[in-house]
Amino acid sequence: MPTETSALPTATAPRTERDPSAMSRTVRRTSRRAPRSVSQTSSRLLAGSVLTVFVVFFVLPVLWLLLAATKTDQQLVHDNPLSFGSFGTLADNWHALSGFQDGAILLWLGNSALYAVVSLVITLCVSVPAGYALAMTEFRGRKTLLVTTLVVMLMPTATLVVPLFLEINAARLIGTMWSIILPYSFYPFGVYLTYIYFTTAVPKDLLAAARIDGCSEFGVFRLIALPLATPVIALVGFFSFVANWTNYFLPYVMLPESDQMPVQVGVGNLLTSVPQFNPAAGTAAVERPELALATLVAITPVLVVFLFAQRFLVSGMLAGATKE
Amino acid sequence: MTATVSPVGSGRRPRGAGRGWAGPAFVAGYVLLLVAFGVLPIGYAIWFAFTDAGGTFTGFSNFVTTAQDFRFVDALGHVALYLLFWLVSLVVFVVGLALLLHRLSSGRISQALRFLYYIPGALAGAASVLVWLFMLDPTVSPVSSLLEALGFDTFGQVIAPGNLPVLFTVIAFWTGAGGWIVVMYGALNNIPGDVLEAARIDGAGAWKTAWHVQIPMLRKWIVYMVILAFAGGAQLFVEPQLLSLASVGVAGRDYSLNQLTYDFAFQMDNINGAAAVSMELLVVSVSVAGVFVARSRFFDAD
Numbered sequence: 001m002p003t004e005t006s007a008l009p010t011a012t013a014p015r016t017e018r019d020p021s022a023m024s025r026t027v028r029r030t031s032r033r034a035p036r037s038v039s040q041t042s043s044r045l046l047a048g049s050v051l052t053v054f055v056v057f058f059v060l061p062v063l064w065l066l067l068a069a070t071k072t073d074q075q076l077v078h079d080n081p082l083s084f085g086s087f088g089t090l091a092d093n094w095h096a097l098s099g100f101q102d103g104a105i106l107l108w109l110g111n112s113a114l115y116a117v118v119s120l121v122i123t124l125c126v127s128v129p130a131g132y133a134l135a136m137t138e139f140r141g142r143k144t145l146l147v148t149t150l151v152v153m154l155m156p157t158a159t160l161v162v163p164l165f166l167e168i169n170a171a172r173l174i175g176t177m178w179s180i181i182l183p184y185s186f187y188p189f190g191v192y193l194t195y196i197y198f199t200t201a202v203p204k205d206l207l208a209a210a211r212i213d214g215c216s217e218f219g220v221f222r223l224i225a226l227p228l229a230t231p232v233i234a235l236v237g238f239f240s241f242v243a244n245w246t247n248y249f250l251p252y253v254m255l256p257e258s259d260q261m262p263v264q265v266g267v268g269n270l271l272t273s274v275p276q277f278n279p280a281a282g283t284a285a286v287e288r289p290e291l292a293l294a295t296l297v298a299i300t301p302v303l304v305v306f307l308f309a310q311r312f313l314v315s316g317m318l319a320g321a322t323k324e
Numbered sequence: 325m326t327a328t329v330s331p332v333g334s335g336r337r338p339r340g341a342g343r344g345w346a347g348p349a350f351v352a353g354y355v356l357l358l359v360a361f362g363v364l365p366i367g368y369a370i371w372f373a374f375t376d377a378g379g380t381f382t383g384f385s386n387f388v389t390t391a392q393d394f395r396f397v398d399a400l401g402h403v404a405l406y407l408l409f410w411l412v413s414l415v416v417f418v419v420g421l422a423l424l425l426h427r428l429s430s431g432r433i434s435q436a437l438r439f440l441y442y443i444p445g446a447l448a449g450a451a452s453v454l455v456w457l458f459m460l461d462p463t464v465s466p467v468s469s470l471l472e473a474l475g476f477d478t479f480g481q482v483i484a485p486g487n488l489p490v491l492f493t494v495i496a497f498w499t500g501a502g503g504w505i506v507v508m509y510g511a512l513n514n515i516p517g518d519v520l521e522a523a524r525i526d527g528a529g530a531w532k533t534a535w536h537v538q539i540p541m542l543r544k545w546i547v548y549m550v551i552l553a554f555a556g557g558a559q560l561f562v563e564p565q566l567l568s569l570a571s572v573g574v575a576g577r578d579y580s581l582n583q584l585t586y587d588f589a590f591q592m593d594n595i596n597g598a599a600a601v602s603m604e605l606l607v608v609s610v611s612v613a614g615v616f617v618a619r620s621r622f623f624d625a626d
Binding site: 082 | 448451555571585
């Protein structure tokens with residue numbers, strides 16, 4: 001923008017007299033080492049403290065949760081909230097927790113893993129070719145399919161829970177793992193991510209060249225497109241896994257039996273056995289540190305994936321809404 | 325095999341002409357799932373919403389009956405109030421924090437902070453509610469002194485009905501804001517450096533640059549966030565549901581519209597009523613999504 005910059009000095013000149021921030025800027029420009037003005041230091045302090053307050057807000061509950069699992073219920077109430085109990089207590093809590101309904105927590109974790117992973121596999125097998133075809137081929141109804149995908153993608157998953165229940169019920173699949181695996185497998189966001197990836201990162205000419213060399217359509221996909229798509233496959237896999245693992249409403253409705261629950265629903269169920277939250281909890285009572293530990297165990301897989309896929313996932317969240 | 329015959333110039337692309345089967349074959353599996361779990365459920369909801377238990381067409385009677393249920397208007401009000409708090413806090417704090425992070429001179433600190441803000445996203449769903457049940461219980465909370473300073477001495481006082489919209493906002497913000505901060509930060513990074521430089525030379529300070537340059541350029545992202553948060557927030561379920569479990573139904577029972585659909589379907593055996601309320605929620609989210617896709621040009625469907 002050369003024209004704008006050339007016009008600027010004249011435009012700024014009259015402002016320097018009344019605008020204090022512009023004054024301080026002139027001062028800074030003349031000597032960079034000059035002490036900062038009071039207003040600038042205080043605004044920096046303010047910014048720093050706002051950012052810090054939010055660090056506390058976001059991190060403190062997680063930290064508390066980690067520590068709570070190492071304490072007894074007594075310590076939870078009387079000790080400093082951010083004190084560490086002991087590894088022995090952690091082990092005791094684990095024993096007590098895994099004793100709940102003969103190891104229900106392990107069963108729930110297994111269920112979650114089964115549901116999340118099977119759906120993930122189906123999601124990948126279905127959405128990667130679909131995204132590829134939407135981006136790289138021409139066919140009737142392509143545009144309609146794309147727009148439908150976008151609309152469904154923007155609908156929150158909870159919208160469809162009761163309608164899905166009606167449908168699954170009619171298909172007599174309630175109480176089977178397919179009642180949640182199949183709906184999970186339908187993951188329009190994955191198709192959209194793959195579509196974006198192929199339109200932006202893979203040149204069509206590359207595929208054309210392979211076709212000229214006599215490659216079949218399936219061969220082009222498998223030998224050229226798929227190897228190039230590894231990053232987006234990982235990305236779709238990540239998002240799908242997290243979405244499946246953290247879903248609550250759908251399994252809550254579809255799988256009411258304790259032995260089929262995923263861990264999210266199971267932990268919610270555990271809550272009703274904690275006397276402090278539910279005075280009618282009765283004999284099979286669960287103590288609060290056990291509930292904290294159960295929560296921790298329930299989120300660990302997602303947390304681990306978060307830590308390892310950090311960089312990666314940031315790029316994916318941006319790619320979800322921009323083509324550049 | 326037209327492509328092999330003609331050594332095509334760069335201007336013409338052999339774009340699958342005569343290969344019409346490939347596209348449909350690749351999308352077949354997805355289309356099957358889309359129909360089965362995206363379109364068909366909507367058909368089921370419509371069918372059940374307009375019929376009675378015997379399958380006879382009843383017009384709008386299910387809509388009327390459910391709307392007259394004593395809990396319906398309350399639930400609608402709860403969700404509306406919650407949405408108001410949730411959207412305002414999201415816009416103000418997400419944009420504000422993203423701008424602050426963007427001004428940090430140290431890239432490493434900024435990156436670390438974004439990650440810390442993002443961590444609670446791993447606790448989405450039931451886990452976040454459980455954590456906050458502890459945070460809000462003065463007997464075990466690490467911020468019990470803060471709660472007491474605000475005049476809350478017992479868990480019961482904290483979860484008084486009037487506080488719920490704020491509490492659900494806090495929980496939703498805690499899990500969801502970090503992701504949006506990352507997105508906003510990325511969008512801020514996309515603003516060309518010379519635009520900011522021009523503003524700086526023009527004498528605009530941090531506030532003016534943010535207000536007159538950066539926020540207007542973030543507009544479409546803010547709209548995107550508000551739309552998605554609105555659609556998601558209208559579906560409020562897990563927070564009040566778990567709260568009602570934790571308080572023996574004292575707080576959070578039949579609080580949101582989705583809880584009502586659940587109650588109609590599974591407690592009152594009124595599947596058709598549940599379908600009617602579901603359909604209302606469906607119409608809201610489909611139209612919001614549809615208008616957004618059609619009008620915003622945000623998703624470039626080619």
